[in-house]
Amino acid sequence: MGDNLKIPQHVSIIMDGNGRWAKSLGKERIEGHKEGAESVRACLELAVEMKIKYLSLFAFSTENWGRPDEEIHGLWSLMLKSVVNETSNMLKNHVRFMVLGNLEQLPEYLRIAVRDCMKATASCTGTTLVLMLNYSGKWDIVQAANRFFAENPGKTMEREDMDKYLVTSGIPDPDLLIRTSGEERISNYMLWQTAYTEFYFTDILWPDFRKPEFRLALEAFSKRERRFGKV
Numbered sequence: 349m350g351d352n353l354k355i356p357q358h359v360s361i362i363m364d365g366n367g368r369w370a371k372s373l374g375k376e377r378i379e380g381h382k383e384g385a386e387s388v389r390a391c392l393e394l395a396v397e398m399k400i401k402y403l404s405l406f407a408f409s410t411e412n413w414g415r416p417d418e419e420i421h422g423l424w425s426l427m428l429k430s431v432v433n434e435t436s437n438m439l440k441n442h443v444r445f446m447v448l449g450n451l452e453q454l455p456e457y458l459r460i461a462v463r464d465c466m467k468a469t470a471s472c473t474g475t476t477l478v479l480m481l482n483y484s485g486k487w488d489i490v491q492a493a494n495r496f497f498a499e500n501p502g503k504t505m506e507r508e509d510m511d512k513y514l515v516t517s518g519i520p521d522p523d524l525l526i527r528t529s530g531e532e533r534i535s536n537y538m539l540w541q542t543a544y545t546e547f548y549f550t551d552i553l554w555p556d557f558r559k560p561e562f563r564l565a566l567e568a569f570s571k572r573e574r575r576f577g578k579v
């Protein structure tokens with residue numbers, strides 16, 4: 349499989365359903381996040397195999413601060429562990445690592461780990477893995493506008509300026525956005541960048557979303573006819 353598939357340049361995933369996965373097995377929510385980290389590994393592996401240029405993952409929204417402290421801290425330590433442990437694997441697979449979002453609010457140890465991994469993999473030219481961390485679409489648009497007007501007083505903003513000032517600057521807009529767990533909403537994710545993105549929703553919970561499920565999404569994308577407003 350793969351020869352006659354249209355491969356998207358940029359696949360983005362709203363990884364949802366970790367809590368429900370854990371609950372269905374009578375486990376703590378953090379166990380769902382741990383299992384979800386395995387799905388990240390699997391999907392990254394397939395992205396590398398399929399030569400997908402960008403894989404972006406919504407890992408923590410600005411609204412997720414409303415969760416219990418225990419869960420939030422559990423997520424940070426899980427991310428710390430993953431980033432540290434996976435750096436050598438990323439290098440081996442030529443994966444470039446990036447983190448985008450409001451990083452100022454993250455604990456320092458996580459910022460340092462993330463920065464080190466980004467530095468170590470900066471010259472990798474295979475798949476770019478983008479972790480959207482403490483990110484939201486409205487936050488992104490507002491920070492872009494603020495930076496633009498601070499740097500260009502008195503000017504008007506054009507569409508291209510917005511593209512340039514969003515944190516995703518330089519990354520093509522997602523061709524395909526996958527959301528797991530049966531929820532069919534954007535939850536303040538990449539609002540500007542998904543203007544012409546193809547959406548794929550599945551009931552599978554994120555910890556169960558592995559290579560075969562990702563492949564199905566890619567096959568579905570391959571059959572879509574994208575018109576971009578034309579005929």
Ligand code: IPE
Pocket residue numbers: 363364365366367368369407408409412423529554
């Ligand atoms: C997605 O799973 C992971 C994050 C938002 C960090 P959830 O934790 O939202 O899982 P559900 O939606 O409660 O099942």
Ligand code: IPE
Pocket residue numbers: 362363364365406407408409412531533535
């Ligand atoms: C979206 O999932 C955010 C991430 C996957 C990081 P949520 O679970 O936070 O979204 P809602 O609350 O169901 O919309």
Ligand code: MG
Pocket residue numbers: 364365366
């Ligand atoms: Mg959720």
